[in-house]
Amino acid sequence: MKSSQDVKERLLDVSERLFAQKGYDHVSIREITSKAGSNLASVNYYFGGKGRLYEEVFRQRMVPRAKRIHDFFRSRLRAQKESTPGGIIKSLAESFMKGPVGDEERELHQQLIAREHTNPTGALDIMLKEVIYPFAQEIQELIKPWFKGASKEDITLCTLSITALIIYFSFIGRIPVSAVTGRVYDEKFTDLLVDHITRFSLYGLNYLIKGKEDS
Amino acid sequence: MKSSQDVKERLLDVSERLFAQKGYDHVSIREITSKAGSNLASVNYYFGGKGRLYEEVFRQRMVPRAKRIHDFFRSRLRAQKESTPGGIIKSLAESFMKGPVGDEERELHQQLIAREHTNPTGALDIMLKEVIYPFAQEIQELIKPWFKGASKEDITLCTLSITALIIYFSFIGRIPVSAVTGRVYDEKFTDLLVDHITRFSLYGLNYLIKGKEDS
């Protein structure tokens, strides 16, 4: 039995994958509906158009998944006795790069986010408001107690730098990263990257302490 | 007098701006030719199609501009008595974020590069081979002597991390960066970012030295 719920869910699943793989413009309603095994008119019937379907993918798939990653990060953190900066960063990198979702799903997620960064539609705003902004606030609060003397702005920028590294290495920069290092993104390389990001960021954070000493 | 050279040049200039602003798919030959004041057929006549025009934009505009930025970096470096890691990184960030081109041109350049990262066509390969790869090699060679004990791979990853920060803060991450910091990208903020990237990276590099001491 395929209830109308099933059709909607399948449309969301199929279109999310296609949007991530090929980008919004390169996916046609014809392709979505044929792969979802539904009718050509179904996208318009259920969502009111291709653009609305895209938005719903963010609301019903991307946001909840991002929240799961967020929760995963929190539980990781609780598992440590004490949240040191190193522990925070490592939990962060691992949550994003090896988090609570399958490899393929994570890749879809990162790909769509990356596309929205360079081709922003309204959908990025949904993520910003629902996930990115609150998450950023939380990280800042976690880091702050360790760097009492640092300004709020410096802490914010450091937080952004850590996410920049994660986003770049986990997806946006894949092509140049592979080209320059000569490596493919297998599990071993991902582990190496998590390790690198953690250490580079951890040392980077030190400027919050030592920044004022030298000139 | 408009020689055929003029038409070609105008087509390259106009289309580069449009491709950067709207992305390849959202620019039509009609718009390009009308803004360039040339005929609808001129793109096909001179370049052999929209795709070829796009490639030529990279070959004739992006690559030379990137080489100018590269040269600017080198001259910056020579101006210092001694190339310390801090000097190298600062020159790097400044070359990209305040380099030898006007603000609008730099924004176009970064925008196109960013689009190619998430929507790769063959054009990114041109940049990789002609600019990105050789540039990355050069930076590595510059940094290497300062961190004798570090592995080649770690140095490569650090180099990539520095470029990741530059790329993220200068364009890809603009929307989240503005949202989280509450600031707009004016000259003052750009200066602050250059400063932050330099310091964060400089401290980050330290793990190349100290990495082995602590477990």
Next chain:
DNA sequence: GTCTATAGCAGGATAGAC
């Protein structure tokens, strides 16, 4: 070399039968 007119195609959306 330059231009117009048009071929040829693909896509989103919808009307209306069932």
Next chain:
DNA sequence: GTCTATCCTGCTATAGAC
């Protein structure tokens, strides 16, 4: 609710006049 047939728009590319 589901499906098909079709409309309409917008695009690239090109043929052929000038």
